[in-house]
Amino acid sequence: MPESRKITLAKYAGFCYGVKRAVETVEKLKQENPEKKVCVLGELIHNNDVIKSLADHGVKTIETLPDSGEGYCVIRTHGQSPDVFEQIENAGFIPYDLTCPDVKKVQQKAIELVQNGYYLIIVGKEEHPEVVAIKANALQYGQKVIVATNIEQLKNFEEKLKENKKIGVVVQTTQMLSTLNPVVEFLTSVSKELIIYNTICPSTSRRQKEAEEMAKENDLMIVVGSKNSANTTHLADIAKKITNTIHIESEKELAQYKDIIDKTKKIGITAGASTPQNIIDKVIEELNK
Ligand code: SF4
Known part of the structure; x- marks a missing residue:
């Protein structure tokens, strides 16, 4: 050296506060309900040691939702689509929502924009669970939703965006500002009215x-x-x-x-x-x- x-x-x-809150709350939920089953849909956090420690305390991680089950089914910080909440209940579980409050805010802003006639752009990775859930929540109120991380992806929708005139933007909470900035610059040139919610947490x-x-x-x-x-x-x-x-x-x-x-x-x-x-x-x- x-x-x-x-x-x-x-x-x-x-740990950020959303992750800390999720891990502590799940541990407490199991401690306070030793007789009840507790599972988490998807990894609570991307860390094998934490997943293992939860399993040792009786909290199981499941990748897919079974047709039937019992006890609590925890929704992790990324959030879930309304369909999944319904499926959890239909399968017999009690949903336990630990969506991070900052992610909830993005979902609410996305819904608000679609309800008010804005073409919604979610700046984020299409396949990321948080983005999947934001999109699904917004799609309940209208079909004009695009997920993109760059201008090339947006160019495929240029005509539609120009027609709509009103465009609203929300951002995946963990995105980089350097990804948002060029998208905003492009959208400025195709919209008449642009609302940007910088929802990077x-x-x-x-x-x-x-x-x-x-x-x-x-x-x-x-x-x-x-x-x-x-x-x-x-x-x-x-x-x-x-x-x-x-x-x-x-x-x-x-x-x-x-x-x-x-x-x-x-x-x-x-x-x-x-x-x-x-x-x-x-x-x-x-x-x-
Ligand atoms: S939104 Fe931010 S605070 Fe919440 S879990 Fe994600 S990184 Fe953590």
Whole structure:
């Protein structure tokens, strides 16, 4: 290790309040209802250790909804479509909604825009569960909904957008501002009336801003968290544009970057919203060895 190595941990690394709330509430739900079954539809967070720990406490993760069941079925922070809520009830479960309040706000804004005749643009990844749920909620009130992350995708709908004149935008909570900005610029040229709700959540904004600042000050950035996690991947993308960056899921992966780590004097560490503190601690411990 270089003698003067400095390791800086981001202030906003690890669980965001939505994830923290979800994990704590599920644990409490099971503790308070030991006789009842509790399952989560989809992974509560993208972290195997947390999923395993929940399973050890009797909280099962299910990928698909069975035809029949009992007890609580938890809706994770990404939210769900109204159809899925109905299917959960029809199957015999009690839905337990842990959609993050910030995601709920996006769903409400999306519904409001469609109800008021705006062509809704959801800036986000079509297949991401949060986006799927925002879209499904909006589609209950009208069919004019597009999901896009870039101008090329929007150009396919240019005529329709021009015809409608009124366009409204919401954003997946974990998107990057650099994805929203060019979309807004394009929409300005095709609309007569444009409403933009920048619904990137405050936790994501703070974390991304901090990652950018840290990347400017460090020779290497280590981003810790699942490679399936949108917000973690975005942190790595932001840092990569500025400095050397590695994205790891745990301290075990550090060995393959030994050469670059050994040569680096200033290392910055940040972590996604679903990365538990103990994993961040282990990464720091390993680096200090
Ligand atoms: S990243 Fe933001 S929107 Fe998603 S769970 Fe955390 S606080 Fe909520």
